[in-house]
Amino acid sequence: MSSQKSNVVAIIVGAGRGVRAGGDVPKQWQALAGRRVADWSVDAFLNHPDINNVVLVHHPDDAAEVATLPTSIAKCVGGETRGQSVLAGLEFSERFNPDQVLIHDIARPCVTNAMISDCLEALRHSSAAALGVKVQDAIWHSSRNKVSHTVDRTRLWRAQTPQAFAFNQILQAHQNQNHDAKDDVEVAREAGIEVTIIDGDDSNLKITTPSDFLKAAQILRGNMDIRVGNGFDVHRFEDGDHVILCGIKIPHEKSLKGHSDADVAMHAITDAIYGALAQGDIGQHFPPSDPKWAGADSSIFLRHAANLASEHGYTIQNIDCTIVCEMPKIGPVSLEMRENLSKIINLSTDRISVKATTSEKLGFTGRGEGISSLATATLVSK
Ligand code: MG
Numbered sequence: 001m002s003s004q005k006s007n008v009v010a011i012i013v014g015a016g017r018g019v020r021a022g023g024d025v026p027k028q029w030q031a032l033a034g035r036r037v038a039d040w041s042v043d044a045f046l047n048h049p050d051i052n053n054v055v056l057v058h059h060p061d062d063a064a065e066v067a068t069l070p071t072s073i074a075k076c077v078g079g080e081t082r083g084q085s086v087l088a089g090l091e092f093s094e095r096f097n098p099d100q101v102l103i104h105d106i107a108r109p110c111v112t113n114a115m116i117s118d119c120l121e122a123l124r125h126s127s128a129a130a131l132g133v134k135v136q137d138a139i140w141h142s143s144r145n146k147v148s149h150t151v152d153r154t155r156l157w158r159a160q161t162p163q164a165f166a167f168n169q170i171l172q173a174h175q176n177q178n179h180d181a182k183d184d185v186e187v188a189r190e191a192g193i194e195v196t197i198i199d200g201d202d203s204n205l206k207i208t209t210p211s212d213f214l215k216a217a218q219i220l221r222g223n224m225d226i227r228v229g230n231g232f233d234v235h236r237f238e239d240g241d242h243v244i245l246c247g248i249k250i251p252h253e254k255s256l257k258g259h260s261d262a263d264v265a266m267h268a269i270t271d272a273i274y275g276a277l278a279q280g281d282i283g284q285h286f287p288p289s290d291p292k293w294a295g296a297d298s299s300i301f302l303r304h305a306a307n308l309a310s311e312h313g314y315t316i317q318n319i320d321c322t323i324v325c326e327m328p329k330i331g332p333v334s335l336e337m338r339e340n341l342s343k344i345i346n347l348s349t350d351r352i353s354v355k356a357t358t359s360e361k362l363g364f365t366g367r368g369e370g371i372s373s374l375a376t377a378t379l380v381s382k
Contacts, residue, residue: 008120009053009098009167010045011089014038014106015078017059021107022210028106029065033217037207038065040109040220042073045102047382048116053096056106057089081180083187090171101170102162103184107207110219111162118198119164127166128193130185131200132157159183160200169193225381227314229276231268236370243371245323245330246337246354247299247344252328256371259288263298265323265354265373269341270298272319272377273305277312299344306345314379318351321375324365330356 018027028038038056045054057078058066066075076092078085086103093101100123104111115131122129135156140147163184170184173191181187185195203219205212240255245265256262271281279285282301286293309316319341323330330337338352359365365372 005050006099006120006123007052007097008050008100008102009055009093009096010048010051010102010104010116010162011086011093012038012041012045012054012056012104012106013078013082013085013089014041014062015057015059015085016082016107018107018207020208021212025065026059026062027207029062030213032109032207032213033220036065037109037216038069038106041104041106041111042069043382044109044111044113045104045116046070046072048113050120051102051116052098053093055089055093057085057092082183083174083177083180086184086187087174090167090174093167094171098167100164101167102164103170104162105206108161108204109207110203110205110216110223112204112223115200115204116162119162122196122198123164123166126194126196127169128164128185128188129196129198130163130183131160131204132197133160133200133202134158157197159185160204160206163188163195165193225314227276227379229272229274229377229379231271231273231275231281231375231377232372233264233267233271234364234370234372235262235264236364237368243328244298245333245371245373246321247297247340248333248337250328250333254368260286260293260296260301261298264371265321265337265375266298266302266341268373268375269319269321269377270301270305272375273302273309273316273379276377276379277305277309277314279308279312302341302344309379313382315382316345316347316351317378317380318353319345319347319375319377320353321355321373323354323356323371323373324359325356325371326358326361326366326368330354 014028021027023030029036045051055074060077078088135153139151139153141149173187177187188195235256235258237254238257242249243252243256244261244263274281334354337354338349341352342349364370
């Protein structure tokens with residue numbers, strides 16, 4: 001085998017109408033664990049480091065839905081049958097000049113990184129391989145609703161996708177086939193291509209009926225890595241005429257003292273994100289001893305934390321910040337603060353909360369000596 005890295009294309013077949021799953025729109029565009037079925041299926045391949053191109057084969061009526069998918073995905077229109085759609089996807093993919101192809105049904109959104117890796121590993125030793133699960137239940141033949149005989153299940157497997165092939169071989173096999181095959185393994189077999197079975201997993205289920213959505217959501221939520229971080233900060237007052245909180249300048253009889261712009265609220269939020277990532281705090285990333293950060297706009301820190309979250313494979317799901325002070329009044333500018341934070345970390349305002357409390361005139365905040373702030377951030381793996 002050549003040690004040169006293969007050029008791999010993943011074709012996601014999503015041109016069907018999925019009538020058995022119910023709902024107002026085809027199943028691939030229905031909601032599942034906070035996203036759409038298609039988003040989960042496509043992302044699994046988009047996020048795999050060894051997949052060079054992802055091609056979605058879609059129905060011509062789904063152009064509006066397709067337009068909302070990442071631009072890094074290539075899209076092409078499928079045919080009337082599954083076989084025609086796969087062939088359309090294969091012929092479209094020729095432009096990428098791939099050596100290998102993984103063909104996957106869009107209705108299997110729980111496919112994992114490891115399953116994709118297993119398919120690619122199998123292709124190092126054979127020209128075709130596919131995931132399957134050994135049949136565990138007894139299998140019957142029936143006649144007029146009565147068991148006629150029991151089938152020997154020891155050599156029976158349930159087929160799954162992805163199914164993986166040497167690109168040119170499966171392209172040719174599809175071009176030569178003249179009936180609608182159940183899957184690409186059947187097409188390959190009819191062309192004389194030997195297909196290796198890879199151990200799959202029941203979690204890689206195909207969404208077929210309405211109850212499958214619930215099962216798939218439980219699996220996907222179980223795979224999620226959810227992280228929570230907290231942040232806390234205090235800045236004391238000094239002479240001045242305004243404070244900056246969450247990037248908003250608010251007139252006040254004093255200002256906050258600090259090395260940067262002393263945005264105590266934005267610092268707490270930034271530390272909450274670093275905390276969720278177990279990546280230290282602001283002081284570690286932007287040392288106060290470094291004159292470069294004197295008077296710095298704190299949005300630099302927050303943007304850095306948000307980018308770090310993305311680099312580590314997390315999306316920020318929500319932020320909750322509490323500002324503790326007697327004055328100035330936060331309520332009137334709270335929405336403006338949320339909108340500003342929303343722009344910096346690219347998160348919608350309905351996932352950002354900024355609220356305030358006094359400390360009942362107790363302690364340093366109660367005496368008006370400074371402002372403190374607490375924040376919580378939730379991050380979820382992409
Ligand atoms: Mg600070």
